[in-house]
Amino acid sequence: MDDDDDYWNTSETKAKAFNFDDDVLSTQEILAIGQKSYSPSGPSEESLFNNISITTVQSAAIPLSSLVSSKVLDLILLAQSGKDPSKETKYEPEQTVAMTLKRLTLGRSCSLHVHRSMKSKTELLDGALAIGDGNAVLTVVLFLIQTLNKKLVYELLSSRPVALNHYIAFLQNEGKISELADLLTMLGRSPEAAMYQYQHTVKTQGNNVDVLLRKLTNLLANHFNQPGVDQHQAKMISDYIKLLEWQKHVNKPDLKYNSVIQWLAYNCTHHWHEGAGNAMSPLTLCQRHQITPLQYDWVVLNVHAKSGKWDIVESLFTKKDWFGRTTISSNIPIETLLSRLSQLQASKQLLATCVNKVANSDDRLRLAHMYKIHAVVIETLAKQKDRSALTNYKMTLNPQSEEYILAENTLRDNSIKWKN
Template identity: 30%
Template structure:
């Protein structure tokens, strides 16, 4: 089969066959007969006659560019990159896309053979890898030996194994130390890849060895989420450091109830009991708080030897809360009805939730002279809660001084006689003077109780500081300090009672002054 091409001419009378709008080509045999074009699937594309000069295009979409020209005949050249046959640079060629399917040739209706023929089929007996070029794969003389095929199959199997290993390693857990370091450095990490219990425990132990609190807390929470509760509790109890960090985390979250429950099951009964007690104190209703503290004492403190001392105090607190509720109910009713002792004054505060000393002060202030059988009696309160006499005297003195009940104060401070012996007061008068000064007691009351101070130097210093001149003069007289009296004359107002007293002492020759 030959391709006759008539070259385009620059003359106006010649038709331009290379116009893309009117492509023309004549396919014919050497003897001028029609040619049939067969595509690569074996289907006939059509007949090309020399009269219509149409351009034949294969079903694969390959573009075949031809020219028709008079007097020039050249063979069709189908070019492959790896073709052994050299291509004429001047001749047009048809380029077929490489593919692994069988190739076809252009069959001629004439019995004679074409000028250039293409093999009917080029096949590969086995698949080829990427190392084998596509051009070499379509060569007709490409043959693979049994050894080469075996190598190819072995290489494919190796690649499959590497792919499967890569897929498995994608979800494989990294080294524990690497994960801990990433956690410490603040980098992204994942704990979900650690599935087995030994891996999780190794993760926690490694975090404890690194002494990183944030990592320990994060891993403990991961174990809490992924383990059964009994396993989590058992393993965590073996690691006290992890329990400490877990407790701090729950405390920072403000979940006191969960913290108390977790500490209880983790074997830290003392801490759990204290957190339960703190939880009970959060109640704001007096009756509810009383019941909560009482229940907490019975369940978490009572019968536990290590908490025996705390149990005693909690029992006393429950008794005090009960007594406060009883006194408050009576006083609230008396205050509403304007009955004594609230006929001319209003209560400053309610009695709920007050400490024992403050409760005693309240009773001394409003119920100082009631009988001891009364619930609000200070003496009954002191007796019930085993308070010391010093606590009672100090608290009662403050209550009497603040209300300016000087008679009650004097009764309280008067020494009692027992078998004709005078009993010394349990509180020094220097403390009483301090109470009177804070209560802004009158000058004569300060003078009276300052003279009862036993420490002479402290009495003189206190009297000079608060300008109680009578006490200063009397103290200097007792010390027989003539020079001190003479120097103190400038501090005393001229013509006052203290000035007259001072002049009388200086003129008294019977006193033996210290030189």
Template identity: 25%
Template sequence: MASNEDFWNESSSSKFDFGDDEEDSSYTQGDCFAANVQENIPLQIDSIISNKCLKIILDETDSTVEHVVAPAEETIRRMFHAENFMLNTYRSFENKLQLLDAAIDIGDGNIIITVILFLSKTLNNNKFFTQLSRRKVAVRHYANYLIEKNSLQELADLYMATGHISYMKDIYCLLSKDIPNQNVQKLKQFNRDHSRELHTSEDKTEIQEILALLDFQIKHKLNSKSVIEQLINLCRSEWSRGNGDDVNNFKKLFKIDDFQFEWVEMSVLCKMQNWEKLIATFTKSVWVIKKKRALKSVIRPELFVVGISRHNPPEYVTEQFLSCISDASKVLYLAEKLKIHKIVVNYHVEQKDKTSLLKYMERVEPSSPAWFAIQSSLNNTDIKWKN
């Protein structure tokens, strides 16, 4: 048996003869070339393994890979700074809640909605709504999002699932905002479907009022957002035409209380600067006292005067309603506050209080009509001053 050293020496001295058997050499080269061409042709993976087996392998591989989850605060920070972020890595229930709480803590509405939508897609409805119900901020943001999308059925589901039944009436207002149109039928159907979920009689009454208002608006081709707004618009249009029957009928139909109705009437007349109608509507003569008038309203006289003062009426108008107040001290207080100088001067003259009149003279503009009225009273020798 030859030694290893003899084998290598013998091998190293051997040579290939490229000149022998050209045909065989050519055949070999052709085979090699053909093999190289085949290697460059991509193979379809389903020709090697079935899709079913491939899915099993990938699922098992995926289950053994440890997913790296960034801290929730870090992901929220990246979202806030418009950097790249990944939410799909948050797979556990606990991690998703941490993400939601971190979003709420930062207080950015867009981020909160992004996280909520992620949770809505990756949690079952029971878990999703339960966790939202424990976070009022999340409910509010999600509700606003659904309102903007006009997803009213989803909004109803949210309110019911999170225990915010009292907010259901808001959906009626949303459905009615473009009335009159086809939404009225949708609104009535919604009422039939969900009226039992409105627990309080006040809510049910308000819903019935909305439905009645819609029918009234469709009948009269009107469009306002509320009963009071519709009343205001009716007052303006009716009084501009010198009529008022529809206003009174509207009051009866919607059972508007006297205080609210009269306050609207007073405000509209002031805005229209229809001062004569204001006086005629809300004052009446007192026959036992000459030139004395009384307020014809359920509104307290002092409050009525404050109400009209916000519209900057002429001084004579304020004087008319101040004269309806029986308490002289209240009249004086309001007259001074509203700078109705004539009433203040007359009061101090009647009281023969020269000292108070002189003090008040310091508060009026020099050489103004009020200043001259005070000066004239002080110079009146017929007045017997007490001080």
């Protein structure tokens, strides 16, 4: 064994040598490095480099980083502090609510699960609401749904209507109607929950009348016939079920999406002369589906006037009194009726009959002027004994026209005691 082998096998050398087979330095080894690196009584620079040409190294102090890596330096400082390096964990800076909200609004990835406390989660929701970012609000709400009891989340949402509306819209768009119904029911809004279920059922089952009828019947029994539900809504669902049953009976698939009023218009057009006992008779439809007299009159007027059947319109809306005078009989308010008749280009005679039905002379005169019913204007001014107004009105008429001659003859009537 030569001198070199003797050197490495001596007990003193073994004690000082590092074990390069280990991946992790022991605390003693780390401290030893620190003592050698920082000991003021260590070997001199001259002895350190006694076998190296001094011209190859600057005589100034050598940077510590060139001898020891930053990782080792961290371990040295940790060891000198007395802590066990194997038990130390490097923690990231705590992610605050403000940091999370900033990343959410900027569209950056972030983990909401670092916020575990109820206080932190509530601050997240209120912070998103204060910012006014809908996407952030919905993201936080969905996080709360995942990590909290639903009842607790619903209580939070009930006092934050903006967040609640975002969540309701989300459930609607995703078609999660059961969850939406549970939410609204827990918030004491059962009628709304029932209506959302009704809308969803019609939307998803509209192509199958049998399935739609079955589901709506169950919905009516289980949700709309409960205490507190709006009776108008319950009646609406009941009427719709009746309409579906009637549509199924008449078996006209091309018209299955029609409303009751659209069906009435169809029946008036194609089945006007059928008797009340017939399923397609307009009168039967009215009785079965509680169509009001006003609705009936309006549909009949528009259907027959547009098709030019004015004889039907006049037979329905004009009557003869005991003196043989023609009067109007309609459930439509007179001014609304006049306006619609004018739009449909009714005859002047029919318009005049309607205007004459107006009891108040001032209103009658105003409407007669509006629709240019000259005979009614002349007759009304004569009844008011207003010679001056009638004279002025005559000047607006075409000379030698029938209305002009009527106005002139009225002014010459000596039986009228004119007031001016």
